[in-house]
Amino acid sequence: MYPSEQHSAQETSRKEPWLAVNLSRLLPGIGQIYAGKRLKGYIILLSHLLLIGIGGWLILGSTNNPLIGIAVLTAALLVLPIWNLFDAHQSARSANSLRFESTRKQxxxxxxxxxxxxxxxxxxxxxxxxxxxxxxxxxxxxxxxxxxxxxxxxxxxxxxxxxxxxxxxxxxxxxxxxxxxxxxxxxxxxxxxxxxxxxxxxxxxxxxxxxxxxVAETRYIPSGAMLPTLQINDRLVIDKLAYRFRRPKRGEIIVFSPTQTLQKQNFHDAFIKRIIGLPGDKVQVKGGQVYINDQPMTETYISDKPQYRWGPAIIPPNSYFVLGDNRNNSYDSHYWGFVPRENIIGKATQRFYPFDRAGSLVGK
CATH class of the missing domain: 1.10.274 (Enzyme I; Chain A, domain 2)
Incomplete structure (x- = not known):
């Protein structure tokens, strides 16, 4: 293209920078394509999709690199899209003549x-x-x-x-x-x-x-098995990522799918209980007290002491012993056994309803 032809093409270019930004907000790269920067636009769009795929694979796949995956997803869903908006605006502006830009800004x-x-x-x-x-x-x-x-x-x-x-x-x-x-x-x-x-x-x-x-989901409490900590109709946030970074800890409230024993009893809905015993622990309940490895467990979250005896028993590998805080009115591990690690859905972290009792469940 001769200089005069290039100048003429630039004079007829009337790209709207903020339209380019709006288009790139729909999908990164679309604004650049609209502005005439087709190769750049397709590269940005392909990079966006690839980063999302790689990040999701690292988080959910068998590679067990969730932190790297989160970093990649952050780049794909936050860093790249924000930079892309600025670049789309600049790409459209650079395609316009000074005369059109002057008119546009008036x-x-x-x-x-x-x-x-x-x-x-x-x-x-x-x-x-x-x-x-x-x-x-x-x-x-x-x-x-x-x-x-x-x-x-x-x-x-x-x-x-x-x-x-x-x-x-x-x-x-x-x-x-x-x-x-x-x-x-x-x-x-x-x-x-x-x-x-x-x-x-x-x-x-x-x-x-x-x-x-x-990542997370909401659940409601259908029974009084976790009283007084959780009351009927409480709404909770369940963190599903927590245990991808670490193992469950004693005292945490977890949601889990029914074990094989519970499934045979026609239980299909998820349970919510508190972790009492960890893999390899010796657990026993006697005299209104829970013992872990022959040491009495301090529990400030229960209202009534357990009126039953259980154990002693050693918790198998990758399994957990769980009890409801309402010890004498909870269908839990002292009835049906241990919870396999793969059954755990997530950790209860927040109560968001009712509003007057909303707040963190950590340490409760």
């Missing part, structure tokens, strides 16, 4: 308003100084978010759907509220909104499923 940017609104509905309107719709959209967003945490699953689902509809309306409205829009039709904003919502829904679904499967 008015409020519609695509910047869209970018702000995609984080917090109403924020883009505030940037445009459209105060009334901005306040109304923000209040509506907060109200729906409050309803979305309802204990009623149907109401929560409806609220989540309303959030998606609200985002659709906000993004379209804020784009059209901008004083200058350089596209000749509404197709660009409609395609972006469809992509934003579609990818957001897919990623949210995948993230929620992956989080519940591998």
């Amino acid at each position: 008015s409020k940017d519609a695509w910047l308003a869209v970018f702000l609104s995609s984080f917090i509905p109403g924020l883009g309107h505030a940037y445009l100084k459209q105060w009334l719709p901005g306040i109304l959209f923000f209040i509506t967003f907060i109200a729906i978010a409050i309803v979305a945490v309802s204990k009623n699953s149907v109401i929560a689902l409806i609220a989540n759907l309303l959030q998606i509809v609200l985002i659709l309306i906000v993004l379209y409205h804020v784009y059209n509220a901008a004083p200058v829009r350089r596209e000749q039709s509404q197709r660009t904003i409609m395609l972006f909104i469809a992509g934003f919502v579609g990818i957001s829904v897919v990623l949210s679904t995948i993230l929620a499923a992956a989080t519940r499967q591998f």
Whole structure:
């Protein structure tokens, strides 16, 4: 290409930097492709997907390198995407002529308003100084978010759907509220909104499923077996990553799937108990006291002393002896035996409901 032809091509280039940023927020690299940096864009997109795959494999695979995997996922989901937004903006700017850049900066940017609104509905309107719709959209967003945490699953689902509809309306409205829009039709904003919502829904679904499967989940207490520590209908956070880094400790409250003995008794739901004995420990219950390796165990979390005798017994390798804090009303290891390590789902770390008793369960 001759210099005059290159100059002419640059004069006709009218890339929107904040549209590039919005596109790269959907998927890293897309903004660079839009800006004409196709090779860079495809490299960024491929790197993003590869890093996610490698990080997930290191955390969940047989390599047993969760710390390295978390570092790789952090790079894939945080470091690369943030850098990518800045680079997408710069890539679009560098493709434009000085004349177009000067013209673009003379008015409020519609695509910047869209970018702000995609984080917090109403924020883009505030940037445009459209105060009334901005306040109304923000209040509506907060109200729906409050309803979305309802204990009623149907109401929560409806609220989540309303959030998606609200985002659709906000993004379209804020784009059209901008004083200058350089596209000749509404197709660009409609395609972006469809992509934003579609990818957001897919990623949210995948993230929620992956989080519940591998990182953390919530559970509720259906019985009084862990009284007084845990009460019926308490809502807990179960940490599923803790025991990928270390072994379970005595005194920790764990959730575990039914053992073979329990499955034969038609138990299918998970149990929640406290770890009392570790692999290799000698355990005995007598005289209202639990003994570990012939030493009495101090337990400040029980209300009544056990009124039964059990043991002595040596806990097998990779197995745990668990009891409910409500010692005389708990169907636990003193009835059906030990919990294999592979049955442990995770560690109960936080109570988040009811709010007046919310807090950490560590040390309780």
